[in-house]
Amino acid sequence: MAEPLIQELRRALTGWFYPVHYNLERWAYALQRITGIAVTAYFLAHIVETGNVVGGMSVWFVPPTGQAADVWTATFHFLENPFFDLGLVVIGFMLSYHTINGIRLTLTEFGLLQGKPERPDFPYKAKSFSIAQRALFWLSVLFAVVTAVYALNVLFGV
Amino acid sequence: MLLHYITGLGIVIAGGVHLFTVFLTGSYAQNLAFSGGPFSVISIYKNAIFALTLELLLIFVDYHALNGIRVILIEFHQGTTWERGVSWVLAVAGILLLVYGTRTILIANALA
Secondary structure (H helix, E strand, O other), X not given: OOOOHHHHHHHHHHHHHOOOOOOHHXXXXXXXXXXXXXXXXXXXXXXXXXXXXXOOOOOOOOOOHHXXXXXXXXXXXXXXXXXXXXXXXXXXXXXXXXHHHHHHHHHHHOOOOEOOOOOOOOOOOOOOEXXXXXXXXXXXXXXHHHHHHHHHHHHHOO | OHHHHHHXXXXXXXXXXXXXXXXOOOOHHHHOOOOOOOOOHHHHHHOHHHHHHHHHHHHHHHHHHHHHXXXXXXXXXXXXXXXXXHHHHHHHHHXXXXXXXXXXXXXXHHOO
């Protein structure tokens, strides 16, 4: 039977985003979902932001170049502050994680890097989450950290 | 869902080119300036190959991002009406985003 919406929402949110006490694969899943939603939000903002390269939302024909240049320069200066720069660092981290972990998921989708089925024995490690996949997961975390450090260096000159 | 994986791999390539031109071809400040450098904003848009790459990236990300949201929403709640509604709303949103982004690329490419 249909459950109340608020209860359904709570179950979904804890199921997706609260992987505490679950295995690493569940953490990878939660992170993939969180980073996906965040990068989608960034994508929407980025389309609006880059729309200002030609002068903003009301421009539907080729404007004078000077007008477009003024709008873009103003936009860039508005966005050039520690708050948005820090946001870019976080987006860089998330994008890198999502990319490498996404490659892992693509490989598993086509049946690669899957563990062989075995008799379940204590401590019941998920056989589907093979050593190669674990390596790719940690590589995605490493790549994300490297990207964040790189972005900090570019944007804050650390 | 095959398209989700194909567009994902497309983003790795087209997005790689996009990030390369912004971060690895000169100073960040110059590459995000309106004009003045070989990889400044308008120089990229006016180069046919880079503009085409941006358009492809737009198409790939548009599909991949909105389909990802669709997957999450369909997993959240099951039902034919819900699934159809979510799919339609996101399809329309995706087309609007695609039109707006393509407008930016076409007009920026045609700027004097």
